[in-house]
Structures are given as structure tokens and as C-alpha cells.
Amino acid sequence: MADQHTMTPADGADGALLKVRGLSKRFDHVVALDGVSFEAHGNEVLGLVGDNGAGKSTLIKLVSGVHRPNAGEIVFADQQVAFATPRDSRERGIEVIYQDMALVDELEVWENVFLGRLLRTRVKTIDRRRMVAEAAELLESLGLGSLSPTAQVGYLSGGQKKAVAISRALYWDARLLFMDEPTAALAVVEIGKVLELIGRLRDTGVAVVFVSHNLLEIFSTADRIMVLHRGQLAGIRQTGETDQDEIIKLMMGVR
Amino acid sequence: MTRFLLRNAVWIVLLFTTIAFVAVEPRLLSVRIFINVLEHSSILGILVIGMIFCLLAGRFDLSSESTLGFTALVGAWMVSTNAFFGSGWQLPPALVIVLMLAMGAAVGCINSFFIIKLRVNAFIVTLAMLLALRGFTYVFTNANTMYDLPPSFTALGGYSIGGLLPVSVILFLSLFIVSQFVLSYTAFGRDLYAIGGNREAAFAAGIRVDRRTLTAFVLSGMLGALAAWVLAGRLQAVTINLGQGMVFEVFAAAVIGGGSLAGGKGTMMGPLGGVLLLGVITTGLSVMPISSFWVDAVRGVLILAAVVLWRVTEIFEERWRTSTP
Numbered sequence: 001m002a003d004q005h006t007m008t009p010a011d012g013a014d015g016a017l018l019k020v021r022g023l024s025k026r027f028d029h030v031v032a033l034d035g036v037s038f039e040a041h042g043n044e045v046l047g048l049v050g051d052n053g054a055g056k057s058t059l060i061k062l063v064s065g066v067h068r069p070n071a072g073e074i075v076f077a078d079q080q081v082a083f084a085t086p087r088d089s090r091e092r093g094i095e096v097i098y099q100d101m102a103l104v105d106e107l108e109v110w111e112n113v114f115l116g117r118l119l120r121t122r123v124k125t126i127d128r129r130r131m132v133a134e135a136a137e138l139l140e141s142l143g144l145g146s147l148s149p150t151a152q153v154g155y156l157s158g159g160q161k162k163a164v165a166i167s168r169a170l171y172w173d174a175r176l177l178f179m180d181e182p183t184a185a186l187a188v189v190e191i192g193k194v195l196e197l198i199g200r201l202r203d204t205g206v207a208v209v210f211v212s213h214n215l216l217e218i219f220s221t222a223d224r225i226m227v228l229h230r231g232q233l234a235g236i237r238q239t240g241e242t243d244q245d246e247i248i249k250l251m252m253g254v255r
Numbered sequence: 256m257t258r259f260l261l262r263n264a265v266w267i268v269l270l271f272t273t274i275a276f277v278a279v280e281p282r283l284l285s286v287r288i289f290i291n292v293l294e295h296s297s298i299l300g301i302l303v304i305g306m307i308f309c310l311l312a313g314r315f316d317l318s319s320e321s322t323l324g325f326t327a328l329v330g331a332w333m334v335s336t337n338a339f340f341g342s343g344w345q346l347p348p349a350l351v352i353v354l355m356l357a358m359g360a361a362v363g364c365i366n367s368f369f370i371i372k373l374r375v376n377a378f379i380v381t382l383a384m385l386l387a388l389r390g391f392t393y394v395f396t397n398a399n400t401m402y403d404l405p406p407s408f409t410a411l412g413g414y415s416i417g418g419l420l421p422v423s424v425i426l427f428l429s430l431f432i433v434s435q436f437v438l439s440y441t442a443f444g445r446d447l448y449a450i451g452g453n454r455e456a457a458f459a460a461g462i463r464v465d466r467r468t469l470t471a472f473v474l475s476g477m478l479g480a481l482a483a484w485v486l487a488g489r490l491q492a493v494t495i496n497l498g499q500g501m502v503f504e505v506f507a508a509a510v511i512g513g514g515s516l517a518g519g520k521g522t523m524m525g526p527l528g529g530v531l532l533l534g535v536i537t538t539g540l541s542v543m544p545i546s547s548f549w550v551d552a553v554r555g556v557l558i559l560a561a562v563v564l565w566r567v568t569e570i571f572e573e574r575w576r577t578s579t580p
Contacts, residue, residue, distance in 0.1 A: 066459060087461030102459045106452035106519040107445075115449055116460030118442045125440040155573070168460075 015078070016041050017207045018063070018176055023072035025058055032058040034231040035072070040176060045198055045208045047222030047239070049215065051251055054228040056211050057099065060178045064096045065089040077175070087116065095174035097165045099181045099211075105154030110135035112153050113168045138167050143193065159190040166197065176207045183217060195221050215244050229253045258575065261568040265512055265528035265561070272532060276539035283542065290424065294489070296534035297427035298323075301482040302501060303508045303526050304434050305475030309377070310509060311438070312471045313451035313518025314370065317381040319505065321388035322362045322479030323498035327486060328392050330355040331401035331493040334408050340399040348408035352484055359480030362388070363473035370472070371465045385502065392495055402492035412488020423485045430478075435523035447471060451518025507554055508533055511561040532557070 016039035025033040033055040040046050050056050061067045063074060065083025074081050076092060083089040086096070096102075103112045110132045111118075119127040119134075135149035144163050147156075153164060162182060169177055179198070183191045198221050201208055212218050218225060219239060227234040227250040234250040260267065277284045302319045309316040334351040335341030346354075362384065369380040415421045438444035446467045449457040458464045487493050510516075511533070512526030533554065540550050 064459075085461070085463075086459045087463065090461045096459065098459060102453070102456035104449045104452035104456050104519070106448060111445065111449075116446075116457070116462045118445055120442065124442075126442055126445060128440075 015039075017077060019075040020063065021073050021075075023059070023062055023074065024070050025055075025062055025067060026070050031231050033062065033069075036228070036231075036233045037072075038226055038233065038236060040207045040209055042175070042205045042207045043202060044224065045202050045210050045222045047218040047225040048209055048211045048228070049213075049218055049225060049247060049251060050228035050234075053230070054251070055231040056228055057180060058231075059228070060096055060098075060180055060209070060211070063089070064094055064178065090116070090172065093173070093175035094178070095169035095172055095176070096178040097162075097169050097180060097182055099184065103153050103161055103164060106152070108150050108152055109139075109147065109156075109164050110149040112164050113138065113149075113171055115168065117172070134171070135167070138171055139163070142167060142170070142197070158185045159187060162186060162190070162194070166194070170201075174206060176209070177201060178209045178211070180211045181213065182210070183212060183214065191217070215247060218247075219244065227251055258572065261564075261571060262513075263528075264564055264568070265525055265532060269528055269532045269535060272539070273535055276535065276543075280539075280542055283539065286419075288538065290420065292531070292534045292538050293424045293428075294421045295538070296530050297421075297423040298482045298486050298498075299501065299504050299508060299533065300427040300527065300530045301430060301478050301485065302505045303512075303530055304430055304523065305478035306505050306509050307514055307521060307523060307526055308434070308447065308471040308474050310514045310516065311447040311451045311518060311521060312468050313454060314377040314468060314471070315381065315506075315516065316363075316366065316472060316475040317378070317502050318362065318366060318384035318388060319475055319479040319482075320498040320501040321385045321392070322359050322476050323483045323486065323501070324496070325362075325388040325392045325483075326355040326358045326480040327483035327493045327497050328396060328401065328495065329358065330408075330480075330483065331404055331487055332395070334405060335401050335403050336405060337401075337403035340396070340401055341403070348405055351408065355480045355484060356477050359476035359478070359483075360473045361476070362479070363476030364469070366476070367469040367472040371468055389499070396495050398495050400492055400494045404487065404491060404493075408484075409488035409491055412485040413491060414488075423489065426485065431523050431527045438523055443467060443470065448519050451515075451520070453519070504533060504554075507558050510558055513565055515565075529561075 018040040020039070021037045023033055023036045024031070036055070036059060048056055048059070058067070062069045065086045065088050068084070076094070081092065104115065113135045114131050119131050121127045132149050139145060139147050139149060142163065144167070147160055147163060153161060156164070166182065182194050186194065195217060198208055198210060210218070210222060222239050224236060224238055225242065225247055226236045227247060229251060230253065234253065237246065302323065305319050306316055330351050332342050333344055333346045333354065334348055336345055366380055366384055369375045370377045410422065411426065412423050438447070446457065446462050449460070449462055450464050450467055454464060483497070486497060508529035509526050510529070512521070512529035514521040514526055536553055536557070537550055540553065541547065
């Protein structure tokens with residue numbers, strides 16, 4: 001049932017950056033993901049779509065080490081990996097921008113950017129000055145110069161929070177970047193910025209996996225589209241060789 | 256300005272409370288009494304530091320007063336020169352102190368094991384530990400009081416520099432400064448804020464949540480043992496009820512000082528103000544011509560007032576933030 005045609009220009013002798021085979025996850029009796037296989041390539045945006053509960057978030061959490069799979073294998077950069085924690089996956093260059101953004105409201109912007117990877121001085125205290133400066137520079141480079149690195153995140157707007165979450169993923173030079181609904185709850189102007197950013201990242205060689213409910217966004221941004229339905233892979237299509245009708249049918253499990 | 260005043264409200268209340276007591280009873284205005292308040296605050300202060308580490312991580316440790324009681328007793332038993340109730344081993348005090356700290360650390364490890372690995376609520380785990388250690392303390396001593404402690408063991412709690420400035424006061428104030436530094440300038444401290452603020456986010460960002468939580472509980476246990484050492488030195492003896500009931504004061508001081516039970520918020524300096532405020536009120540009311548029962552009543556009202564004040568501060572801060580983007 002799961003048909004795969006995964007030929008892309010980025011498919012070289014090295015193969016895909018991420019190869020996932022037969023990935024499955026159960027939560028008690030609920031099968032959240034059932035034998036999903038796919039590949040993600042550098043220089044490519046892979047759109048990931050599916051109805052609520054199709055397994056998109058679970059898939060991200062399995063690859064990034066938040067959850068452990070019950071079955072299946074993950075090969076990242078030609079090495080089989082079994083991440084025990086997100087820390088392990090981040091060390092290998094996998095970053096995730098979560099739907100709920102995973103920010104700490106109590107902390108300031110710079111500290112959220114460097115969360116879990118605080119820069120230290122020679123005497124092992126945190127290098128606040130450097131982190132604030134680098135966060136400011138980073139925000140500036142993303143056209144977010146109006147956002148103060150010392151603003152407390154809890155008081156930011158939804159769009160600003162999203163910007164912080166994206167900045168964090170970018171600072172660490174991700175090779176594989178998962179973006180779970182990065183445009184949800186954003187104003188139109190902000191959505192445009194995020195989509196443009198996704199394109200820029202792709203062009204620098206990053207493999208982007210882009211989750212969205214909005215098929216217009218997916219079609220305008222993704223090189224390939226992968227559809228999940230009730231935890232199973234419903235299909236993978238080249239964006240140029242499919243249309244919204246087909247994707248919607250796949251999402252609804254119509255064949 | 257208003258923001259500064261609100262954030263440091265505990266120090267302002269402390270100042271005015273002190274002035275009020277001195278106004279009513281001028282004899283309270285003496286260096287000796289001030290130092291006495293500090294000395295009596297030292298035990299509570301040391302326990303509060305441990306509690307704040309746990310609170311920041313979104314947990315709490317009810318057991319530290321029993322850790323204090325238990326380690327004080329076992330320590331005194333090992334070190335006492337009196338063979339009637341002591342072990343008769345007369346271990347060197349330095350070794351005993353290390354063993355006491357190790358016991359405190361062990362209590363922290365056991366607490367963390369249940370909380371982290373078995374995912375039992377910290378309230379239940381540390382409450383059970385509070386009761387169990389208290390019970391062990393009774394069983395262990397048959398309600399004997401341990402005394403005849405060697406001077407080198409009691410120096411930390413009993414010695415005063417120049418007969419005026421107790422070592423315990425210096426120790427407790429420096430511990431607050433050091434721990435505030437740890438919170439502000441080390442990755443451990445910053446990670447605690449992140450864990451208490453949003454545990455899932457901290458984990459997803461690669462913070463070693465379990466390890467940091469373990470460290471917080473181990474620190475709390477070790478600080479309990481340290482407080483035991485100080486208290487044993489001050490009293491020159493160890494009774495079975497040492498530290499009993501202090502958990503309420505520990506919580507009170509933490510909350511008055513702006514600690515949040517939800518985690519992720521607070522400093523060390525606020526709770527230090529809370530500790531001193533409780534000390535001033537206890538001392539002040541004790542010399543007033545009123546019933547000592549008032550002490551608890553006043554403390555209770557104070558805690559409620561503090562909670563309201565901190566909530567008001569939060570609401571104001573929210574307004575300031577949203578009105579000036």
C-alpha cells in the first residue's frame with residue numbers, strides 16, 4: 001500500500017541524509033506510528049502532511065530522541081542511530097521547532113536560544129554577555145532586530161515566540177531541521193517570512209522536514225510531499241507530479 | 256522604582272518590622288540581639304537553600320528537617336566520647352562530618368530515585384522520608400540525648416570570632432551568596448530555572464533534567480546534614496526532636512521570599528529576607544508582653560500576605576510588559 005518514489009536531484013551516491021525504515025511506536029494500546037519508511041535529503045524540503053493523529057508529531061519525536069521507537073531503524077548520515085534523549089540528536093545536528101514551541105516562558109530570549117547549550121567562560125560560569133550579543137546578532141540577521149534578546153519570553157506574542165524558536169534551531173547549524181507547524185497562529189506577513197526562511201535554509205544544504213496543515217504552503221515550499229494516515233505512510237509524491245486533490249485523498253485514506 | 260520596591264518587598268517589610276519592634280521595645284536595638292537573630296536563623300537558612308534548589312526545579316523536599324535530625328544524631332553517636340549512649344568508637348570528627356554529609360547525600364539520592372525513576376510525586380516521597388527518618392531517629396536512640404561531643408566537632412556551631420561573631424552566621428550568609436552565584440552564573444543554576452519553568456522544553460532542548468534534579472535533591476540532603484552539624488555544635492548536644500516541625504518554617508521563608516511552588520521562579524536573596532523576617536518576628540514577639548501563641552498566628556498571616564503581594568507584583572509586571580512593547 002505504501003508506494004514510494006523517492007528520486008530527487010539530491011539523491012547522489014551518498015544517498016539520503018536520513019533514512020527511516022519500518023518505524024513504529026505504540027502508546028499502551030494506541031498505535032501512533034506503524035511501520036513508516038522514508039528518506040530526507042539535504043538541499044530539500046520534505047513536506048509532511050496528515051490529519052490530526054496521523055502520527056506527524058510522533059514521527060518527529062522518535063527521530064529526535066524524545067521517544068524511543070518500538071520497532072524500526074533510523075540511519076542518519078550513514079550511521080544507524082538510537083537516540084536516547086534529544087540531547088543526543090541535537091549533538092548530531094538534528095534540530096526541532098516544536099508546535100508548542102518548547103520555550104521556557106520564565107526565561108529571557110537569549111537564554112531560550114541557548115537552552116541546554118549555554119556558552120561558558122573559561123572558569124565555567126555562563127557567558128551571559130556573549131550569549132546576549134550573539135542572540136542579538138542572530139535576531140538581526142533574521143530581520144527580527146526589533147526583538148530584544150533580554151525580553152522575557154512569557155510576554156512575547158505568538159509570532160515573536162515562533163521567531164525565538166526558529167532562531168534557536170538556526171543558531172546551531174542544523175543538518176536536519178524538523179518544523180512542526182511553524183506557521184500556525186502567525187500573521188500573514190510573518191508566515192511569508194517563515195516560508196522564505198525555509199527556502200533559504202534548503203539552499204544552504206539543510207534537510208528540512210516541514211509539517212503544515214496548510215496545503216498551499218506545502219505546495220509552494222516543499223520539493224516532495226509525504227502523507228501519513230492513521231500512523232501509516234499513505235504515500236510520497238514529487239510536488240510537481242501531484243495536486244491537492246491527490247494529497248487530500250491520501251490524507252483521508254481514500255485510494 | 257515601583258517595580259524595584261515590589262521585587263524587594265520582603266526587605267522593606269523586614270526593615271519596617273524591625274523598626275516597629277525597636278520602637279515598642281528599645282532594648283531590642285543592640286548588636287548582640289541582631290547577631291542572636293542571625294545565629295538562630297542560620298539553621299533555617301541552610302535548610303531553605305536546599306529547598307529553593309528543589310523548588311526551582313519544580314519539586315520540593317519536605318524531608319530536610321528529618322535529614323537534619325537523623326544525621327545529627329548518628330553523627331553525635333559516632334563521635335561522642337560518652338560510652339553510655341555513644342558508639343564508643345570515638346571516630347575522628349573530620350571523618351564523622353564527611354559521613355554525615357554522605358548520609359545527607361544518600362537521603363537525596365533515595366528521594367530522587369523514587370521521584371525520577373519511579374515517578375512518584377515529590378510531596379509523597381519526601382513526606383514519607385520525613386516520617387521514616389524521624390522514626391529511625393527515635394528507634395536508634397531510645398530517646399537518649401547525646402552529649403560529650405568533642406570541641407572540634409562543635410566548633411562550627413558553637414564558636415564565635417572574638418566572642419561576638421558566630422562562625423555559623425558567617426557560614427550561613429556565605430552559603431546564601433554562593434548559592435545565589437550558582438543560580439545566576441552556572442549552567443546548573445540556569446538549567447534549574449528552565450526545568451522548573453517548562454520541563455518538557457528543557458528536556459527537548461537537551462538539558463539533563465534527571466541529573467539536574469538529582470543534584471538539587473542531593474544538595475538539599477547535604478545542606479540538611481550541614482545544618483545538623485551546626486545545630487549540634489550550638490547546642491553541644493543532640494536530642495531526638497532536633498529540627499522537628501521546621502519544614503513549615505522552611506516553606507514559609509521560601510514563599511515569603513518569592514519562591515514559587517510551581518517552579519522556575521525566585522532567587523536566593525528573597526528567601527534570605529524571608530528567613531530573617533521570621534527570625535525577627537520570633538525574637539521580637541518573644542520579648543513583647545503577649546502570648547507566645549501569637550507567633551504562629553503572625554507567621555500564618557505573613558505567609559498569606561506574602562503570597563498576595565507576589566501575585567500583585569506579577570500582575571503589575573504583566574501590565575508593564577504589555578503597555579510598553
